[in-house]
Amino acid sequence: MTKTLAVAAIKNGTVIDHIRPGQALRIIHLLRLLKDKHRVTVGLNLPSKSMGLKDLIKVEKRLLSNDEANEVVIFAPEATINIVENFEVTQKKSTRLPVSIANVFACLNISCITHHEPIENLFYIEERGKQMRLTCHYCEKTFDRDQAKVKI
Amino acid sequence: MGNPLHQRDILSIKDLTLDSIQFILKTAQKLKQQAPKNLLQDKLIAHCFFEPSTRTRLSFETAALRLGAKSIGFSNDESLSTQKGETLSDTIRVISNYADLIVIRHPREGAARLAADASDKPVINAGDGANQHPTQALVDLFTIQECQHRLDGLSIALVGDLKYGRTIHSFAQACLLFDVRLYLVSPDELALPDTICDTLKKQGVRFSLHQSLEEVVPKVDILYMTRIQQERLGATEFQLVKNNYILTPSSLKKAKKNLKILHPLPRLSEIDLEVDHSPYAYYFTQAANGVPVRQALLNLILNEQLLS
Numbered sequence: 001m002t003k004t005l006a007v008a009a010i011k012n013g014t015v016i017d018h019i020r021p022g023q024a025l026r027i028i029h030l031l032r033l034l035k036d037k038h039r040v041t042v043g044l045n046l047p048s049k050s051m052g053l054k055d056l057i058k059v060e061k062r063l064l065s066n067d068e069a070n071e072v073v074i075f076a077p078e079a080t081i082n083i084v085e086n087f088e089v090t091q092k093k094s095t096r097l098p099v100s101i102a103n104v105f106a107c108l109n110i111s112c113i114t115h116h117e118p119i120e121n122l123f124y125i126e127e128r129g130k131q132m133r134l135t136c137h138y139c140e141k142t143f144d145r146d147q148a149k150v151k152i
Numbered sequence: 153m154g155n156p157l158h159q160r161d162i163l164s165i166k167d168l169t170l171d172s173i174q175f176i177l178k179t180a181q182k183l184k185q186q187a188p189k190n191l192l193q194d195k196l197i198a199h200c201f202f203e204p205s206t207r208t209r210l211s212f213e214t215a216a217l218r219l220g221a222k223s224i225g226f227s228n229d230e231s232l233s234t235q236k237g238e239t240l241s242d243t244i245r246v247i248s249n250y251a252d253l254i255v256i257r258h259p260r261e262g263a264a265r266l267a268a269d270a271s272d273k274p275v276i277n278a279g280d281g282a283n284q285h286p287t288q289a290l291v292d293l294f295t296i297q298e299c300q301h302r303l304d305g306l307s308i309a310l311v312g313d314l315k316y317g318r319t320i321h322s323f324a325q326a327c328l329l330f331d332v333r334l335y336l337v338s339p340d341e342l343a344l345p346d347t348i349c350d351t352l353k354k355q356g357v358r359f360s361l362h363q364s365l366e367e368v369v370p371k372v373d374i375l376y377m378t379r380i381q382q383e384r385l386g387a388t389e390f391q392l393v394k395n396n397y398i399l400t401p402s403s404l405k406k407a408k409k410n411l412k413i414l415h416p417l418p419r420l421s422e423i424d425l426e427v428d429h430s431p432y433a434y435y436f437t438q439a440a441n442g443v444p445v446r447q448a449l450l451n452l453i454l455n456e457q458l459l460s
Contacts, residue, residue: 111281113262117239138262139283142347
């Protein structure tokens with residue numbers, strides 16, 4: 001039997017694999033993948049030997065920077081990020097959780113000054129066990145990653 | 153040791169180390185005994201109060217004027233260009249070109265940190281919404297050390313609105329640096345925020361939750377009272393719980409001899425006027441201590457040279 005790919009291969013671009021199921025759409029917002037016109041292929045709830053289920057994103061003609069790859073870790077600590085050139089993986093990105101992240105999340109605290117002034121949001125990131133916590137630079141409130149809203 | 157606070161911002165109690173807190177308290181002690189009139193000569197301090205304040209604003213202004221500094225500022229935002237739509241960042245950037253230090257109170261949480269980011273001059277947070285009131289926490293620590301002669305080994309009850317009270321948030325975070333046992337007394341709806349409780353747990357601060365004042369009075373050295381605002385609970389709920397959080401002479405019968413009662417003021421009915429005459433009442437001294445503690449901060453931030 002011929003093995004077929006659930007999501008088509010790409011010639012040049014980035015493949016983000018082993019994303020925790022349910023996080024792919026948030027990563028698409030995080031990386032602003034809808035803003036440029038490159039082709040984005042998304043697989044949701046794909047079968048995975050190691051994870052049971054996983055999400056996957058392939059982006060044509062877009063090579064993630066190291067900082068962008070690190071930001072993906074906030075949503076998908078187990079993700080593998082590969083750069084593809086001419087259908088070959090030419091680089092496996094090594095990632096680490098960033099200390100802070102600017103202008104991606106909106107603060108959940110409605111009394112926070114960031115909702116009333118034209119300023120960039122800034123959050124400090126802390127991994128506590130399996131939880132990822134975000135603390136607002138301004139109002140000092142802490143939220144779980146899954147509560148935080150990505151600014152669109 | 154040099155002066156670790158020279159030209160520093162004071163925005164959150166979390167930004168201060170144990171050493172720098174002790175440094176501030178020691179300086180405040182000296183200034184309470186004798187405050188040189190020319191210590192801040194030629195300095196100009198901007199007091200920017202975007203919402204009303206009595207004690208904090210006047211104690212800051214008193215602190216500045218009694219050390220020889222000059223003061224500019226405002227006590228509400230009605231006359232400001234922010235009413236015309238000017239951003240807080242722009243307002244602060246302009247004021248930082250006039251003054252040597254900015255004291256800010258603002259109703260929005262995080263406003264003081266935004267001001268510090270926009271300002272070339274040091275900024276002191278005099279309260280930002282329900283977030284932080286670090287100088288009040290320093291006043292509280294100074295007052296406790298003054299009346300109990302120590303900050304370690306004490307049992308402290310925090311009573312009332314622990315959810316929205318910024319003085320409580322700053323004080324609870326200051327407790328992380330000391331060996332204290334906390335009793336948190338509040339209605340469920342006004343309990344200390346989970347994030348602060350998590351931090352207390354993580355740092356090994358012992359604490360327990362209570363819903364009645366009477367059960368904790370005999371156990372504590374400090375009773376830190378705060379006001380419960382009716383609008384936080386709703387009229388019916390407020391009527392049901394308010395008596396659990398009112399301090400009267402009879403509720404102090406089993407108190408330890410060394411107990412002192414603190415309150416950031418203003419108080420409403422949560423401390424019976426009769427309690428003012430008891431040896432336990434210390435809240436007016438606490439309010440008076442606002443001046444030497446704020447003098448210490450202004451002096452340490454603006455003068456590199458330390459007091460002899």
